[in-house]
Every structure is written in C-alpha cells, then in structure tokens.
Amino acid sequence: MDIKELLRPTIKALKPYSSARDEFQGATDNMVFLDANENPFENGVNRYPDPLQRALKSLWSEIKGVPTKNIMFGNGSDEVLDLIYRAFCEPNQDNVITLPPTYGMYEVLANLNAIGIKKVNLDANFQPKVDEILSVVDENSKLLFICSPNNPSGNSFNAQAIEKLVSEFQGIVVIDEAYIDFSKEESWVSKLDLYPNLIVTQTVSKAYAMAGIRLGICYASTEIISVLNAIKPPYNINELTQKKAIELLSVKDIATNQIQDILSEREKLVKALQSVNYISNIYPTDANFVLVKVDDANKRYNQLIEKGIVIRNRTTQPGCVNTLRLTVGTPTENKILIDTLKSI
Known part of the structure; x- marks a missing residue:
C-alpha cells in the first residue's frame, strides 16, 4: 500500500x-x-x-x-x-x-x-x-x-x-x-x-x-x-x-499501582451490581467502566442525579437501549454508588 x-x-x-x-x-x-x-x-x-x-x-x-x-x-x-x-x-x-x-x-x-x-x-x-x-x-x-x-x-x-x-x-x-x-x-x-x-x-x-x-x-x-x-x-x-x-x-509505578487498584475495584463493582434487582445485564468489560442494562435508563439516571451521583445514560446509542455506563471510582465512591442503586 x-x-x-x-x-x-x-x-x-x-x-x-x-x-x-x-x-x-x-x-x-x-x-x-x-x-x-x-x-x-x-x-x-x-x-x-x-x-x-x-x-x-x-x-x-x-x-x-x-x-x-x-x-x-x-x-x-x-x-x-x-x-x-x-x-x-x-x-x-x-x-x-x-x-x-x-x-x-x-x-x-x-x-x-x-x-x-x-x-x-x-x-x-x-x-x-x-x-x-x-x-x-x-x-x-x-x-x-x-x-x-x-x-x-x-x-x-x-x-x-x-x-x-x-x-x-x-x-x-x-x-x-x-x-x-x-x-x-x-x-x-x-x-x-x-x-x-x-x-x-x-x-x-x-x-x-x-x-x-x-x-x-x-x-x-x-x-x-x-x-x-x-x-x-x-x-x-x-x-x-x-x-x-x-x-x-517519572514517578515510578504510580500508574501501574492505580491500574491494579481500578481493576480490583472493577471486579468488586461487577459482583455488587449482580444484586441490584433492576439490572438485567452486566456487559463484559476491559475498560475502567461497566455498561449495565436496567429497566428504565432515564428513570434510574434521574434518580441517581437526585442523589448526587453523575453517571452516563447511553440509552440513545445503537444497541444500548436502557443502558447506563458506570465509571469505576474509588472504594468510597463505588460503595456510595452501590448503596444508592440498591436504595432507589
């Protein structure tokens, strides 16, 4: 070529x-x-x-x-x-x-x-x-x-x-x-x-x-x-x-350590999401976020906003009806997210 x-x-x-x-x-x-x-x-x-x-x-x-x-x-x-x-x-x-x-x-x-x-x-x-x-x-x-x-x-x-x-x-x-x-x-x-x-x-x-x-x-x-x-x-x-x-x-190993922390938190987050009753699918991920399918993405997105949590509503994208994209945060942020998802 x-x-x-x-x-x-x-x-x-x-x-x-x-x-x-x-x-x-x-x-x-x-x-x-x-x-x-x-x-x-x-x-x-x-x-x-x-x-x-x-x-x-x-x-x-x-x-x-x-x-x-x-x-x-x-x-x-x-x-x-x-x-x-x-x-x-x-x-x-x-x-x-x-x-x-x-x-x-x-x-x-x-x-x-x-x-x-x-x-x-x-x-x-x-x-x-x-x-x-x-x-x-x-x-x-x-x-x-x-x-x-x-x-x-x-x-x-x-x-x-x-x-x-x-x-x-x-x-x-x-x-x-x-x-x-x-x-x-x-x-x-x-x-x-x-x-x-x-x-x-x-x-x-x-x-x-x-x-x-x-x-x-x-x-x-x-x-x-x-x-x-x-x-x-x-x-x-x-x-x-x-x-x-x-x-x-130039700071030795900082990125490597943070990546491992994010991957560990991602695994915990995926496991915790399995117990949220209105999540019907957790898509496989190789990134620092998780895409999930819910019963009503617009409703759940607005509920999270009201609770002070900002995620991404991807329901308008092809093949993504009623999906939400959740970034893997710190352990504290992820706990707040899971607790809130279970409470709404």
Missing part, C-alpha cells in the same frame, strides 16, 4: 510551516535566543515549548517501548483524530466508516471536516460485522475507526476480526486504544511494522490520571508520523503540559 496515494493532494503538495524552534535544534546551554520574538524576561513559560516534545517523547518511548520516530503527541486524542481527517480525507468527497455504538467524536469530526460517514452497527455482542463492513467500502472510503476496548460497551474486539479489517481495508485503519491499559489484550502498537496503513491512538487521560492536561498519543509508521507532524500546529503541546506529564510519568 502506498500511503502517499491516500493523502489529499493539497497535503502532498504542502510546504510545512517552520517555526523558530524548528529551525534551531542545537544545544540550548549558554545560548542567547533572539529568534522567536518572545518576551525575554524569564518566568518559566516565556519561551515557546519544544514543538516536537523531545524530552517527553523520549520518556514515553522508554515507558511504552516504541521508537520516538513512531510517536506523535496531540492536544488530547481529539486533535490527533482531527489531524488524521485533515491528512487523508478530501472534504465533500471522501467518507469514513464507524462502528456504533462508539466514541462520538469520530462522527463530530467527520461533520466538521465535511466528510461522509458510513455506519455499520456492532452485532448483539458488540463485535464488528467484518463482512458487512468490508462490503460498504468504496473508492472514497479513507478511514475506518475501531475503538477497542470499545466505548461505551467496554469490551475488546476479536483480534482475528481486527486483523482481517486491517489487512483488507484499502485505507487507513485507526485503532483507538484509550482504555488499553485496563485490558489483558495486547496493544496493536506491536503490529505497526506489519501494517503500513495502521494508526493506533492512546491517551494519558484514563490509566495515567492526566485528563486535565490534554495529551493524546498517536503511533504510526514514520511516513504517517512525518505527515501529521507537518500539518499539526507548531506548538500544539504547551510547556505546562509537557512539564506536568514528565513529572507524573
């Missing part, structure tokens, strides 16, 4: 903007910087941040075991997804394929970029209908979005199904792994060398407890990464985000 042939013509012809910090990449010690029209008075944030986030990227590369050349950071995963649209999808011409129920931003970004959407709903077990997906593909189908573990259902997709889709779809396959750290399934990042059309996205918002700093991660071939770096805003990851991420990622 020739990735260049999938790019929009304007992107192939684009001459990237070169910032001051792109042009000078030498050692910074004892240098006088008069190139970027910055305020010279030091306060910790008066200088532009590293446009390629080299220190943070090196640390993340060490944590994940992925070469820095295969990594790009975004201002949250949503920026990464938007850049992928801009690189590969021609407005008012191309289309993408989504698999509802799924993350809503795929559709929002398609609409923002004037891109068509082909939806193939997941089956009753929230697994992709591979043959049906491949049957709707046409010459203008540029992106296929796979969310695994899936949001809002929580389950991981069958690996053989994903493999067939990545192998046979003649466009870019984006596997969204926002919840992969809570799953026993292997990340598809390990398959980047096998599939040139594969992009994997992750985030520090969930397992790494950094939703507030907005940092998303993109893994892909060096060819795709170079294109995305060329079209991203020059300073898309600010200095405070880079510093805070390095600070928290």
Whole structure:
C-alpha cells in the first residue's frame, strides 16, 4: 500500500510551516535566543515549548517501548483524530466508516471536516460485522475507526476480526486504544511494522490520571508520523503540559499501582451490581467502566442525579437501549454508588 496515494493532494503538495524552534535544534546551554520574538524576561513559560516534545517523547518511548520516530503527541486524542481527517480525507468527497455504538467524536469530526460517514452497527455482542463492513467500502472510503476496548460497551474486539479489517481495508485503519491499559489484550502498537496503513491512538487521560492536561498519543509508521507532524500546529503541546506529564510519568509505578487498584475495584463493582434487582445485564468489560442494562435508563439516571451521583445514560446509542455506563471510582465512591442503586 502506498500511503502517499491516500493523502489529499493539497497535503502532498504542502510546504510545512517552520517555526523558530524548528529551525534551531542545537544545544540550548549558554545560548542567547533572539529568534522567536518572545518576551525575554524569564518566568518559566516565556519561551515557546519544544514543538516536537523531545524530552517527553523520549520518556514515553522508554515507558511504552516504541521508537520516538513512531510517536506523535496531540492536544488530547481529539486533535490527533482531527489531524488524521485533515491528512487523508478530501472534504465533500471522501467518507469514513464507524462502528456504533462508539466514541462520538469520530462522527463530530467527520461533520466538521465535511466528510461522509458510513455506519455499520456492532452485532448483539458488540463485535464488528467484518463482512458487512468490508462490503460498504468504496473508492472514497479513507478511514475506518475501531475503538477497542470499545466505548461505551467496554469490551475488546476479536483480534482475528481486527486483523482481517486491517489487512483488507484499502485505507487507513485507526485503532483507538484509550482504555488499553485496563485490558489483558495486547496493544496493536506491536503490529505497526506489519501494517503500513495502521494508526493506533492512546491517551494519558484514563490509566495515567492526566485528563486535565490534554495529551493524546498517536503511533504510526514514520511516513504517517512525518505527515501529521507537518500539518499539526507548531506548538500544539504547551510547556505546562509537557512539564506536568514528565513529572507524573517519572514517578515510578504510580500508574501501574492505580491500574491494579481500578481493576480490583472493577471486579468488586461487577459482583455488587449482580444484586441490584433492576439490572438485567452486566456487559463484559476491559475498560475502567461497566455498561449495565436496567429497566428504565432515564428513570434510574434521574434518580441517581437526585442523589448526587453523575453517571452516563447511553440509552440513545445503537444497541444500548436502557443502558447506563458506570465509571469505576474509588472504594468510597463505588460503595456510595452501590448503596444508592440498591436504595432507589
């Protein structure tokens, strides 16, 4: 597959903007910087941040075991997804394929970029209908979005199904792994060398407890990464985000320990939910949340709100009638949730 042939013509012809910090990449010690029209008075944030986030990227590369050349950071995963649209999808011409129920931003970004959407709903077990997906593909189908573990259902997709889709779809396959750290399934990042059309996205918002700093991660071939770096805003990851991420990622084992605590609490929560009489189904989950089917989702959602508990009502999503999505909280929060569910 020739990735260049999938790019929009304007992107192939684009001459990237070169910032001051792109042009000078030498050692910074004892240098006088008069190139970027910055305020010279030091306060910790008066200088532009590293446009390629080299220190943070090196640390993340060490944590994940992925070469820095295969990594790009975004201002949250949503920026990464938007850049992928801009690189590969021609407005008012191309289309993408989504698999509802799924993350809503795929559709929002398609609409923002004037891109068509082909939806193939997941089956009753929230697994992709591979043959049906491949049957709707046409010459203008540029992106296929796979969310695994899936949001809002929580389950991981069958690996053989994903493999067939990545192998046979003649466009870019984006596997969204926002919840992969809570799953026993292997990340598809390990398959980047096998599939040139594969992009994997992750985030520090969930397992790494950094939703507030907005940092998303993109893994892909060096060819795709170079294109995305060329079209991203020059300073898309600010200095405070880079510093805070390095600070928290440098604390040994904190994420690992918190993930284990969440998984332990998830197991307890699932067990406790089994004794709530109006919950008829607890769906399998590989994420830090649990999807449950209740008798009346709108009623139960409003009752919980009245008790001061905010969850997510997913009843409007395909295949999710009368379902509620419950995030795994602290032991105290989970006890309050269970006690309240039993009392209403």
